[in-house]
Amino acid sequence: MTQTDTRVGPATAGPTPGRARPFWTTRRRDQLTGYLFITPQLLGSAVFVILPLVLVVWYSLHEWNVLAxxxxxxxxxxxxxxxxxPNLGAVLRATGLFSVGLVVFNLALALLLAVLLNQKLRGTILFRTLFFSPVVVSLVAWTIVWGFLLQDNGGLNSLLDTVGVDGPNWLRGEGTAMLSVIVVQVFKNVGLNMVLFLAALQGVPAELYEAAQVDGASRLRQFWRITVPLISPTIMLTSIITVVGSLQVFAQIAVLTQGGPGTSTTVLVYYLYQQAFQFHHFGYGATLSIVLFAIVLALTVLQWQMRKRWVFHES
Structure with missing residues (x-):
């Protein structure tokens, strides 16, 4: 009778009896390193984002009179x-008008400038610098200068007077105040979106345009069929940034119009400031800030969901 060998080789040997598995394994050390790297960001988000949101909700349930x-x-x-x-409807209308005007004019002008500056022409680097320079200028300084230019006897009306045109009081007219604020903000930040669009345009393969030319496609058809789809991720990014920025505008309103004439330029952020820091209704100001947060969140989520319909490579 043959005896079967039941010895276990080294490959199938179990853990050595009496030898504990080390706690600081390579996997745990890597996990700890990752957590240490993200800890500052998590702490910053908790202290400067989550905690303020919780406090705002708490304040909205109270009436806080600092003076008393x-x-x-x-x-x-x-x-x-x-x-x-009774003023909320007018404030929301002014906010919507400003946001729509800013987004449309900013994105359209930024894309037009990017397409023009993407051409291989002399002097494009100089013009890129000129259009981007307002982005790095102090917002308050930029707004103050434009305030002088748009006064009744300011630089713009003086220029119009030389050609026989009597310019309006841009910042005090019902029909011109909002337009003036929008134009000032568009010229301030159009350079940032222009640079983003320009970078996206330079990433479009030239072979696609060459193939389209061979097929007889016009420049306009190439733009809509090639350029727009391929830069649609950048369009989405710039639209989200511009929409969120338009809902947070404050300094331009405070310096140029102070919300006037009437409430025609009183956007939600400025109205929040008035209620909280001018009229000392901090609880009501916190409630308005929750409305602002809800609007920004809803529009951002809506744009993010819409990307599946028009952003290239998204499904």
């Missing part, structure tokens, strides 16, 4: 005051 030193719980009274506010 009182902090009283009022429940949903601030939200009821929001629903009954």
């Amino acid at each position: 030193g009182t902090f009283d719980f009022v429940g949903t009274d601030n939200y009821q005051a929001l629903a009954d506010d």
